[in-house]
Structure formats: C-alpha cells, structure tokens
Amino acid sequence: MTAFHADAVRAVFVRTWRASLRRPVPLTFSLAQPLLWLLLFGYLFQRFPVGPRWAEGGYAFFVLAGICAMTVLFGASQSGISLIRDMQTGVLRRILATPAGGLDILLGKLLADVTRLMAQATLVFLLGWTLAGNPRLYWAAAPATLLAYALFALAFSALSCLVALQARSPEGMAAFVHLVNMPVLFTSSAFAPRGLMPHWLAVAAAWNPLTLAIDLCRRGLFQDRTVDAALWLPELLALALALVALAAVRVLRFEEAEA
Amino acid sequence: MPPPDDPAISVRALTKSYARGASREATALKDLDLDVSPRRLVALVGANGAGKTTLLRLLAGDLTRDAGEARVLGEDPADRSSRLRARVAYVSQALALDPEMTARETLRLFSALAGTPRPGRNDRLLEGARAFGLEEHLEKRVARLSGGLKRRLHLAIAFLGDPWVLLLDEPTAGLDADGQKHLWKVLEGHRSSGGCALVATHDLDEAERHADEIVHLERGRLVKSRRR
Numbered sequence: 001m002t003a004f005h006a007d008a009v010r011a012v013f014v015r016t017w018r019a020s021l022r023r024p025v026p027l028t029f030s031l032a033q034p035l036l037w038l039l040l041f042g043y044l045f046q047r048f049p050v051g052p053r054w055a056e057g058g059y060a061f062f063v064l065a066g067i068c069a070m071t072v073l074f075g076a077s078q079s080g081i082s083l084i085r086d087m088q089t090g091v092l093r094r095i096l097a098t099p100a101g102g103l104d105i106l107l108g109k110l111l112a113d114v115t116r117l118m119a120q121a122t123l124v125f126l127l128g129w130t131l132a133g134n135p136r137l138y139w140a141a142a143p144a145t146l147l148a149y150a151l152f153a154l155a156f157s158a159l160s161c162l163v164a165l166q167a168r169s170p171e172g173m174a175a176f177v178h179l180v181n182m183p184v185l186f187t188s189s190a191f192a193p194r195g196l197m198p199h200w201l202a203v204a205a206a207w208n209p210l211t212l213a214i215d216l217c218r219r220g221l222f223q224d225r226t227v228d229a230a231l232w233l234p235e236l237l238a239l240a241l242a243l244v245a246l247a248a249v250r251v252l253r254f255e256e257a258e259a
Numbered sequence: 260m261p262p263p264d265d266p267a268i269s270v271r272a273l274t275k276s277y278a279r280g281a282s283r284e285a286t287a288l289k290d291l292d293l294d295v296s297p298r299r300l301v302a303l304v305g306a307n308g309a310g311k312t313t314l315l316r317l318l319a320g321d322l323t324r325d326a327g328e329a330r331v332l333g334e335d336p337a338d339r340s341s342r343l344r345a346r347v348a349y350v351s352q353a354l355a356l357d358p359e360m361t362a363r364e365t366l367r368l369f370s371a372l373a374g375t376p377r378p379g380r381n382d383r384l385l386e387g388a389r390a391f392g393l394e395e396h397l398e399k400r401v402a403r404l405s406g407g408l409k410r411r412l413h414l415a416i417a418f419l420g421d422p423w424v425l426l427l428d429e430p431t432a433g434l435d436a437d438g439q440k441h442l443w444k445v446l447e448g449h450r451s452s453g454g455c456a457l458v459a460t461h462d463l464d465e466a467e468r469h470a471d472e473i474v475h476l477e478r479g480r481l482v483k484s485r486r487r
Contacts (some may be wrong), residue, residue: 004374011371017362022359072476090355097319099345099420 008100012108019082020116022256031034033072034124038131041191044048050193053223054088057135064128065217068121069210072186073150075117076156077177080164082109084173087164100127102251110157110244117147117153144229155209158243165250166216209239216230265333267424267455268295268318273327275313275479287313288479290327295455295472297423300446302466303459307474311459312352314476315426318457319349330422345374348417351450352428352459354409358402362393362412365401366419371451373420383419391415392437406433414442418449425456431465443469 020027042060050062086092096102129137163176187201188210194202205211212232219225260347273291276284288310295301303311316322317329320336329336334343351390356365366384390395391411404412410433417425425446431439446456446469451456460466465472467487475483 007371007377008374009480012366013367018331018364019357019359020384049354056345090351090353091357094351094355094416095320095323095371096371097344097349099341099374100345100372101341 005104007102008098009108009111012105013112014168015080016112017110017116020112022205030071030075030120031123033074034067035127035131037070038124039129042131043066045191048192050200057132057222059133059223060128060191061135061176062134063191064125065214066185066188067128068125068149068186068217069152069190069214071121071124071230072117072153072213073156073210075120076113076153076183077087077160077181077204078162078173079109079113079157080162080176081170081173083161083164084168084170087168094253096254101255105246106158106244106248106251109161110154110247114150115154117157117254118150121149122146135222137221138224139221141216144227145213145217145221146233148216148236149220151240152209152213155236155240155243157241158247162243162247162250165247170246184208184210209236212236239254265297265330266294266330267297268293268457269328269330270294270318271328273317273329274325275317275322276325278407286479288324288427288482289315291476291479293474293481293484295387295424295457297453298300298450298457299455299471300450300469301455301457301472301474302470303474303476304461304463304466308478309476310325310479312428312429313479315349315428315459318420319347319426320321321345321349331395345420346423348420348424348427349426350414350417350423350428350430352432354413356401356409356413359400360409361398361400362388362404363397365412366397366415370419387415387419390418390448391441404470407435407438411438411441414445418445424453425454425458427456427458429459429461431460431462439465 039062041063045059045063048059050059054062070221078113083092086095088104095105130137160176165178167173187204188208189205190210194205197205212235216232219227268291268428269293273288275288276286277288279285291310293313301312305311313322318331318336320339323337331343331347334340336343336347360368363384367380368385370380370384385394387398388414391414393408393411393415401409401412414430430442434442446458458470470487472486473483475482
C-alpha cells in the first residue's frame with residue numbers, strides 16, 4: 001500500500017470514528033442494551049444448569065461471552081447504515097470520484113467499525129465481569145479471543161456494507177438487520193451450551209461462526225482450557241476475507257450500476 | 260498540463276439516450292462534437308434538458324456513452340482511471356456534503372482523498388477556504404452553514420487536488436454576488452495556470468463576462484459555438 005492510499009484509509013478511519021462519537025444516543029444505547037440483556041438473562045436463567053465449571057460467576061458469567069458477541073453482531077449489522085446516509089447525501093459518489101478509490105474507503109470504514117466494536121465489546125465485558133463478581137480470568141487467552149471477535153466483526157460489517165450497497169435504502173437495511181440478527185444470535189451458543197440444545201439447534205450452532213468466538217472466549221479466557229487455533233482461525237479468517245472481498249467488488253461496481 | 264495546442268477535452272459524435280418506459284428512449288445528446296483547449300473557460304448554455312449535465316457527467320466518467328468518442332487529457336473518461344480522477348474534478352449541481360462534518364473536516368477529508376501531501380495539506384486547505392471566503396466558517400458544521408456557504412464549500416472541494424480539468428454544473432446556483440466573484444476569480448486563476456473548465460450555466464450575462472467560448476446546446480445538439 002502506498003503512502004497516499006494509507007493516508008486515504010486513515011482519513012476515512014478518522015471520519016468514521018468521529019461520526020460515531022458525535023452520535024451519543026446510538027452509542028449509549030449500543031452499550032446499555034447488552035448490559036440490560038446481561039442483567040435480564042443473568043437473573044432469568046440464574047438456575048440454568050450450565051455445569052460445575054460455572055460455579056464461580058454462575059450463568060451471568062457464562063452468558064457474558066454471548067452478550068459480548070451480541071454487542072459485536074448488532075453493531076456490525078448496522079455498519080452499512082452510514083453508507084446509505086452517504087449515498088443519500090451524494091457524498092459516497094463524490095468520494096468514489098477521488099483518486100483514492102473504493103477500496104481505500106471500504107478499508108478505512110471497516111477498520112474504524114471493527115475497532116469501535118472491539119472497544120464497545122471490551123467495555124461491556126469489563127462491566128459484565130464486575131456484575132458477575134469478578135470471577136477468575138486467564139488473560140493469556142485474551143489476544144486470541146479479541147482476534148476471533150474482531151474477525152467476526154470484520155466479516156459481519158463487510159456483509160452489512162454489501163447489503164447497504166445493494167439495498168441502497170434505510171428500509172432495505174432495516175429488513176436485513178431484523179431478519180438476520182436474532183437468528184444468528186439464537187442459533188449460536190450465546191445463551192446455552194450446545195450440549196443442552198435440541199439436536200438440530202446444536203448442529204446449527206456448530207456451523208455458526210459466532211459460536212467459534214463465544215466458545216473460544218469461554219474455554220480460553222474463562223476456563224484456561226487450550227483451544228487449538230486450527231479449530232477457529234481458518235474458518236473465521238476465510239469468512240472475513242470472503243465477505244470483505246465481496247464488499248470490495250460491490251463498491252468497485254457501484255458506480256457502473258449507477259450509470 | 261497537456262501541451263497548449265492539444266485539446267484537453269475532445270468529443271466526437273457523442274450520443275447518449277436514457278430509457279423512458281419499456282420501449283421509448285429520450286435522447287440527451289446526439290452526435291455532439293466539441294474541443295476544449297487548455298487555458299480556456301468554456302460556458303455551456305441551453306434550456307433545461309438540453310444535455311449540459313449529461314455531457315459533464317459523461318466527461319467525468321459518471322455515465323457511459325451510447326456512441327461516439329470522448330477523450331479527456333487523452334484518456335477515455337469511461338475508464339475512470341486513478342490518474343484521470345486526480346486531474347479531473349466534476350462538481351454536480353446537487354450539493355454533496357456530510358451535514359455532520361465541519362467545513363474544515365470536510366476539506367481535510369477530501370484533501371487526503373485527492374492525494375494532497377500531508378506536510379502542506381493544512382496550508383492548501385486554508386488557501387482553498389480563503390479562495391471561497393470560507394475561512395471564518397471552517398469550524399461550523401455543514402448543517403449550520405447557509406445555502407450559499409454550502410455551495411462555496413461544495414466548490415472548494417473540487418480545487419483541493421489541483422485538477423487540470425474542471426467540469427462544473429451550475430456552480431453559481433445559490434451563490435451571492437460575493438460568492439460568484441470568488442468563483443470566477445478562482446476559475447481565472449485556474450485558466451492562467453494552464454487549466455481549463457467547462458461550466459454549465461443558465462446565466463448568459465455571466466457567461467458573456469467570463470467565458471472564452473460559449474457553446475449553446477439544444478435538445479442534445481450543439482447549435483452554436485461562439486469564441487470571444
């Protein structure tokens with residue numbers, strides 16, 4: 001990447017972060033909502049038999065990995081909304097007419113969204129961990145856990161941008177968010193271990209990329225169990241790269257479709 | 260800049276139609292020939308629907324032509340090469356600004372995207388703001404700027420990357436006398452430094468005063484071209 005393209009990516013990154021910070025209501029809601037879910041689910045299912053490994057911290061600690069995944073999922077699914085706004089104001093067309101090009105714009109935006117989501121998920125995690133009574137954590141697994149969540153955030157943000165460029169309307173984005181978020185969340189291991197799910201749901205959860213990040217968090221960060229990177233990294237990396245590539249192709253074709 | 264004798268813009272038998280319904284087409288441009296040399300300001304005049312915007316958008320690579328030839332700085336604008344995007348600036352009639360950004364943030368973003376080197380970027384940004392009388396409004400959000408100031412900002416963005424060819428669609432719409440004065444002064448400076456501009460306008464007086472050539476379009480055809 002040349003200095004010019006790196007500079008263009010940086011400029012879009014700064015713009016995207018600044019726009020997020022200037023909207024305190026959605027930012028606050030995106031933090032308050034997972035904490036509310038954590039409290040409600042934590043109390044509602046406090047007697048849910050998640051197993052002896054969760055004696056310390058209980059269900060609230062168990063579900064924390066799922067709530068952090070939910071924070072990432074819900075936030076990433078709305079990544080494309082700012083693209084719709086840029087389409088409506090004509091800014092996207094103007095940005096794409098600069099020498100920087102669509103790939104720099106997409107990369108800067110995705111990097112900003114992923115880092116914001118990681119910051120939000122980390123904050124939710126620390127608050128949730130405190131609410132669960134500060135059970136023991138195994139910090140050596142933190143980098144791998146963050147990477148897994150970040151790859152999922154990248155994949156789903158890219159998918160959201162892809163849908164935005166295709167749908168081109170807030171209504172289309174809203175349909176995507178409502179249609180996809182809940183099924184993805186509830187067919188993962190966010191709220192229950194796969195061993196306690198009905199068979200068909202356990203199979204779906206095993207294929208759900210969100211489960212990979214959640215299970216890695218629980219086993220590595222919460223329980224100090226070794227998790228082979230080959231079990232999660234290739235799948236999440238391939239998913240993220242594939243969806244970023246599809247979004248990149250869609251950005252490059254955006255103007256042609258308009259013409 | 261291209262050699263002064265080579266046209267910066269060259270169009271031959273350019274034709275473009277838009278679909279209107281299942282079987283009908285509306286012709287926006289028909290067999291249009293036009294050359295614009297460096298160091299020239301050319302005004303495009305004509306009634307609504309004459310084809311001015313279509314011509315500008317085709318030259319900006321924003322639309323694809325049906326037939327004919329178009330060259331901008333020797334390249335086909337439909338290719339939308341990065342090199343051409345750095346040297347050609349198209350300013351649409353509709354404003355394209357993010358209402359939540361300040362004027363300074365807007366200029367800084369587009370300055371980076373245009374490839375202005377970081378060391379001199381701030382000076383270039385201030386120079387652009389001064390040229391359009393925006394220096395006192397740099398910290399205001401776009402949403403809080405008046406219509407005229409938004410138009411000035413919309414125009415100032417186009418000059419950040421020092422383009423050679425300017426394609427401006429109704430650039431004075433909504434500008435007060437002071438704003439118009441700023442614009443034409445900047446355009447004259449652009450011409451003096453070897454650049455050229457194709458400016459679509461409804462204001463014939465303005466065209467008469469500032470343009471080197473006035474091109475009349477009617478129903479997609481060039482009906483009259485007058486050099487001054």
